[in-house]
Every structure is written in C-alpha cells, then in structure tokens.
Amino acid sequence: MSTNPADLEGRELPSGRVTIPRWKAFLWADATRAEDDTFRYEEEAKAVGGESQFVPPTLCIHLLNEASGTVEEALEGLNINWEAGIYLGELSFAFHQPVYVGETYSVEGRIQSVEHKHGSEGEFDVVLFAYDVVDEDDEPVLESIKNIILME
Amino acid sequence: MSMHYDEITEGDQVPEHTVTDVRGEHMQIVAAIIGDPNPIHFDLRQIKEMGHKGLVNQGGVTMSYATQALLKLVDSPAALKSMNARMLDNVYEGETVTVRGTVTEKAGEGIVHIDIQVETDDERVVLDGSGSVYLETG
Numbered sequence: 001m002s003t004n005p006a007d008l009e010g011r012e013l014p015s016g017r018v019t020i021p022r023w024k025a026f027l028w029a030d031a032t033r034a035e036d037d038t039f040r041y042e043e044e045a046k047a048v049g050g051e052s053q054f055v056p057p058t059l060c061i062h063l064l065n066e067a068s069g070t071v072e073e074a075l076e077g078l079n080i081n082w083e084a085g086i087y088l089g090e091l092s093f094a095f096h097q098p099v100y101v102g103e104t105y106s107v108e109g110r111i112q113s114v115e116h117k118h119g120s121e122g123e124f125d126v127v128l129f130a131y132d133v134v135d136e137d138d139e140p141v142l143e144s145i146k147n148i149i150l151m152e
Numbered sequence: 153m154s155m156h157y158d159e160i161t162e163g164d165q166v167p168e169h170t171v172t173d174v175r176g177e178h179m180q181i182v183a184a185i186i187g188d189p190n191p192i193h194f195d196l197r198q199i200k201e202m203g204h205k206g207l208v209n210q211g212g213v214t215m216s217y218a219t220q221a222l223l224k225l226v227d228s229p230a231a232l233k234s235m236n237a238r239m240l241d242n243v244y245e246g247e248t249v250t251v252r253g254t255v256t257e258k259a260g261e262g263i264v265h266i267d268i269q270v271e272t273d274d275e276r277v278v279l280d281g282s283g284s285v286y287l288e289t290g
Contacts, residue, residue: 028182030181032182032217032220033220034216036223036229049227049230050229057219058212058215059185059186061186062185065186070189071189082189083198085192085202086190088210089239091211092234093236094233094234
C-alpha cells in the first residue's frame with residue numbers, strides 16, 4: 001500500500017554514526033575537479049591548520065545520507081518513480097567546525113515538510129529534510145537542509 | 153591565493169571559477185562513492201528514454217564547483233562558514249560551467265557573504281546560491 005507523501009511530514013529518520021574514509025574524500029575531490037589537496041592528503045591539511053585530511057564540504061550530503069538512510073529508506077512507503085525523475089532542488093550547510101576524514105559524527109534527521117506542486121513539467125512533490133550533526137563530544141558540527149523533488 | 157578582509161569591498165566580483173567539459177565518468181564515480189541509485193547519473197540508455205541529452209551532473213557536484221570558488225578566497229576549507237544552493241537546471245556531461253560571485257556584505261569579524269551563480273556556456277543559470285567565509289583580519 002502506498003503512503004500519501006503528505007503523511008511523511010514529521011517523520012524522524014534513522015539516527016546514526018558515520019565516519020568518512022580517506023578514499024571517499026580523495027575521489028570526491030577528483031570527481032568534482034577540486035584543486036585543493038587538503039581534501040586528499042593529511043599533511044596538506046595540517047599545513048593550513050587542519051587536524052587531519054578535510055572532508056570536502058559538499059561531500060557532507062553523503063555523511064547525512066550514510067547515517068540516516070538512503071532516499072528510498074527515508075521515503076519508505078512511497079512508490080518512487082525513478083523514470084519520472086528525482087532531483088535535488090536545494091541544499092544548504094551551516095558549519096560550526098570543519099569535517100575531517102576518520103572522525104565519527106552523529107546525525108539526526110527528519111522530514112520537515114512535504115509540498116505538492118504543479119509546474120511546467122507537471123505534478124511533483126517537494127520533500128524538505130533537516131539534519132543536525134554533532135561530533136563525539138556532542139559539539140555541533142553542522143546543520144543542513146535539503147529538498148528533493150519527486151516528479152509524478 | 154587567499155584574500156584579506158580589508159582587501160574586499162561590498163559589490164566586488166570574486167574571481168571566476170570555470171569547469172570545462174563536465175565528465176560523465178565523474179558523475180558515475182560520484183554515484184558509486186555516495187551510493188546514489190538515480191539512473192540519470194550513470195545509465196545512458198535510460199536517460200535517453202527520459203529525454204535527456206546526456207548524463208546529468210549531481211546537484212551536489214555542481215554545488216561543489218560553487219564552493220570551490222569561495223574556497224579560492226581563503227587558505228583553508230575550515231574558513232567556509234555556510235553554503236546554500238538552489239538547483240535551477242541540469243548540467244549535462246560535456247558542458248562547461250562558470251561560477252561567478254558578488255560580495256554582498258562584509259559582516260564584521262572577517263565574515264563575508266557572497267552571492268553565487270553557476271552558468272553553462274549556453275548561458276543557462278543552473279545554480280543560484282550564496283555562501284559565507286571567514287577572511288583573514290588584523
């Protein structure tokens with residue numbers, strides 16, 4: 001039985017702990033054409049005052065998903081139609097401290113709202129996710145908001 | 153090359169950042185790294201059936217290009233305070249994109265707010281956003 005998208009509002013996502021390994025930061029830097037080697041090598045990061053190899057800021061989207069479940073898990077109950085199209089609509093990060101390779105972070109997330117809309121491309125739902133990330137000392141690391149567009 | 157807070161003025165344009173020939177193989181690598189099952193990033197047959205002209209770049213990757221333009225202003229990624237991006241259109245494999253930014257506010261204590269846009273070589277604005285960085289002071 002399929003869930004009504006509006007019924008997802010307020011759903012708490014699975015909370016979890018996640019560590020980004022060196023190879024993911026390195027390959028993300030390569031695949032996003034980042035020139036900054038602080039995302040690849042610990043010594044380069046330490047040379048600019050970092051504690052260890054930096055996680056590229058936008059790779060934090062993976063940190064969120066890895067800890068709190070995939071899109072399919074988050075939207076469990078919906079009939080996700082990949083062929084109709086699923087797109088990232090908006091993404092924001094507010095950082096309290098840098099994110100490092102090898103450190104473990106705890107993530108809590110929730111579905112804040114679901115809006116049904118009609119546009120030139122047809123009917124779609126906009127699902128807004130909100131996340132809070134803390135470090136091992138429970139100190140805030142980042143907050144993030146993202147919305148996903150589910151075409152019908 | 154990092155910038156000093158005193159060197160920058162509201163209304164300044166930040167140095168452009170261009171990414172030429174966005175690569176489909178990179179989209180596939182990103183999909184593998186983050187476990188993204190969305191076929192628009194890796195499945196050439198399916199995207200043609202969906203009417204796309206090529207593999208579609210992940211929005212987070214296009215946002216990464218924008219973030220790199222901000223990080224050129226500072227010595228360390230630790231100086232990035234915030235980043236926000238609205239994805240307005242797709243970036244396809246083979247396209248070239250340019251990031252442009254304008255300083256909108258010097259907020260004190262080294263914090264600078266910058267509006268950012270990413271545009272393709274056929275003049276489509278694909279990302280509209282903003283970010284904040286800590287510049288060196290003193």
